[in-house]
Amino acid sequence: MAREILGVDRPEVLEEAVRLGAIDRPSTLKEVREADLVVLAAPISRIRELLRKLSPTRALITDVASTKTGIVREAEQRGLRFVGGHPMAGSQLSGVTNARPDLFRGARYFLTPTEHTDPEAYREVSHFVQRLGAIPTAVAPEKHDLLMATLSHLPHLMAAALLKVASDISPEALSFAGPAFRDLTRVGSSNPSLWADILAENAPALGEALGAFAGAMAQLGSEIQDRKSMERRFQEAREAYEALGGILVDKRGESTELAVPVENRPGVLAEVTTLLGSNSINILDLYVRHSNTERAALVLTLNSEDARKAQSLLHAAGFGAEPL
Ligand SMILES: NC(=O)c1ccc[n+]([C@@H]2O[C@H](COP(=O)([O-])OP(=O)(O)OC[C@H]3O[C@@H](n4cnc5c(N)ncnc54)[C@H](O)[C@@H]3O)[C@@H](O)[C@H]2O)c1
Numbered sequence: 349m350a351r352e353i354l355g356v357d358r359p360e361v362l363e364e365a366v367r368l369g370a371i372d373r374p375s376t377l378k379e380v381r382e383a384d385l386v387v388l389a390a391p392i393s394r395i396r397e398l399l400r401k402l403s404p405t406r407a408l409i410t411d412v413a414s415t416k417t418g419i420v421r422e423a424e425q426r427g428l429r430f431v432g433g434h435p436m437a438g439s440q441l442s443g444v445t446n447a448r449p450d451l452f453r454g455a456r457y458f459l460t461p462t463e464h465t466d467p468e469a470y471r472e473v474s475h476f477v478q479r480l481g482a483i484p485t486a487v488a489p490e491k492h493d494l495l496m497a498t499l500s501h502l503p504h505l506m507a508a509a510l511l512k513v514a515s516d517i518s519p520e521a522l523s524f525a526g527p528a529f530r531d532l533t534r535v536g537s538s539n540p541s542l543w544a545d546i547l548a549e550n551a552p553a554l555g556e557a558l559g560a561f562a563g564a565m566a567q568l569g570s571e572i573q574d575r576k577s578m579e580r581r582f583q584e585a586r587e588a589y590e591a592l593g594g595i596l597v598d599k600r601g602e603s604t605e606l607a608v609p610v611e612n613r614p615g616v617l618a619e620v621t622t623l624l625g626s627n628s629i630n631i632l633d634l635y636v637r638h639s640n641t642e643r644a645a646l647v648l649t650l651n652s653e654d655a656r657k658a659q660s661l662l663h664a665a666g667f668g669a670e671p672l
């Protein structure tokens with residue numbers, strides 16, 4: 349039987365989703381109660397409301413919300429066939445126009461089963477996640493929320509705080525900011541109502557994370573004139589940074605990181621990406637390693653066969669390109 353993807357949202361969102369090919373046709377909550385799989389991708393407070401509106405149903409339901417404990421509890425209280433989910437992918441952008449088919453490729457995707465989760469339901473959702481190109485990772489809902497408090501929610505609060513501190517200096521202070529400030533504050537432009545929802549939902553765990561952060565800042569503050577201990581702190585920070593998980597590339601296809609040193613000039617990123625794209629080389633992940641404002645290295649993650657091809661194409665075009 350042919351698969352059909354239905355969407356439920358405001359009419360203008362559904363119209364755009366059909367135009368982009370994200371859904372086959374608009375639908376209603378009543379109709380999706382009969383679906384094989386329902387993915388709830390609304391703000392957290394709306395997801396709780398949707399769980400209530402969908403009950404009772406035998407459909408397998410999952411969600412993508414950034415916090416898990418409250419939603420999983422609500423679904424279980426309603427006796428729904430539910431497996432909580434949370435993709436560690438996305439951006440500060442929102443709305444269907446920013447949807448991308450490759451958004452989840454290589455990303456970690458948390459699933460939060462509990463002792464009440466039907467193993468068959470878990471297998472089905474896990475299979476769905478793998479079909480999106482993501483890597484399912486099981487974790488208990490409470491542990492998930494504790495981890496996210498530090499790894500996602502605290503950085504969003506920090507971005508808001510940094511932007512406020514700089515804006516308070518003087519009206520033009522922000523216009524003088526360099527790459528470090530920009531890197532640290534990107535998520536400060538995230539959707540305000542979505543983030544108000546996420547932060548309120550995870551307030552207890554976030555309180556702990558904020559306390560730990562305030563303690564760490566106070567400690568650093570007390571040591572800033574002690575060069576030895578500052579050096580040790582930055583050495584520790586550097587080692588922790590090296591251990592950061594980035595995009596998870598599917599281990600079935602071996603991958604290689606290629607560093608491409610470039611000058612900071614208009615169009616340089618487009619030159620590299622167009623060269624690779626026009627030779628059918630897919631960039632699995634990309635980040636910029638800054639050294640100063642004149643030069644930087646583009647670090648490209650490619651599958652190993654593509655990396656060899658990319659290296660010779662880049663050399664022929666006058667770029668350096670060395671595996672890391
Ligand atoms: N943006 C990210 O980076 C990211 C990453 C992982 C998880 N999430 C989670 O994904 C969820 C959605 O976030 P987003 O960034 O995609 O937001 P978004 O604003 O892009 O999309 C949310 C959509 O939900 C719709 N909606 C709101 N109430 C609804 C209802 N009652 N019924 C049907 N549709 C409704 C909105 O009209 C909108 O189209 C949130 O729970 C968020 O925590 C976001």
Ligand SMILES: O=C(O)C(=O)C[C@]1(C(=O)O)C=C[C@@H](O)C=C1
Pocket residue numbers: 413414435436437438439440441499500501535
């Ligand atoms: O990259 C970003 O802009 C994000 O905010 C993505 C991000 C995060 O890493 O914190 C934000 C919220 C989601 O729940 C998952 C991922």
